[in-house]
Amino acid sequence: MNAHSVHAQITDRLRNVGLRPTRQRVDLASLMFVGEDHHMTAETLHRDASSAGVSVSLATVYNTLHQFTQVGLLREIVVDSGRSYFDTNTSEHHHFYFEDKGVLEDISSADVVLAELPDAPAGSKISRVDVIVRVTEA
Ligand SMILES: [Zn+2]
Numbered sequence: 056m057n058a059h060s061v062h063a064q065i066t067d068r069l070r071n072v073g074l075r076p077t078r079q080r081v082d083l084a085s086l087m088f089v090g091e092d093h094h095m096t097a098e099t100l101h102r103d104a105s106s107a108g109v110s111v112s113l114a115t116v117y118n119t120l121h122q123f124t125q126v127g128l129l130r131e132i133v134v135d136s137g138r139s140y141f142d143t144n145t146s147e148h149h150h151f152y153f154e155d156k157g158v159l160e161d162i163s164s165a166d167v168v169l170a171e172l173p174d175a176p177a178g179s180k181i182s183r184v185d186v187i188v189r190v191t192e193a
Pocket of ligand 1: 094142144148149150160161
């Protein structure tokens with residue numbers, strides 16, 4: 056696939072979710088949506104952008120990640136307060152979190168069986184259950 060078609064594809068994808076395909080959004084999206092699904096933080100994406108010669112501020116990276124999350128292009132995984140990962144895989148699945156390395160690894164949703172959940176509080180419904188299994192080096 057050539058660079059032009061990737062660019063066109065990304066532009067379409069942004070338009071489809073109602074985001075104006077600005078240069079910065081397209082540049083960042085081109086870095087995010089390549090290869091296999093992966094998890095990133097604002098810092099790792101900012102570093103990737105710098106390496107690729109894309110000049111954006113960390114604040115812009117944050118804003119873009121949150122905008123993409125709001126429209127469903129990404130899924131945010133809050134590991135600790137102040138520590139968020141963004142997942143290009145928005146389908147239902149869970150995560151191992153390697154506390155020592157600060158790395159997430161996918162767990163297939165079929166591998167987690169929840170035997171019992173409380174009823175949702177009155178007037179609400181369960182929209183999703185996220186499981187984070189925290190692991191440390193043994
Ligand atoms: Zn994931």
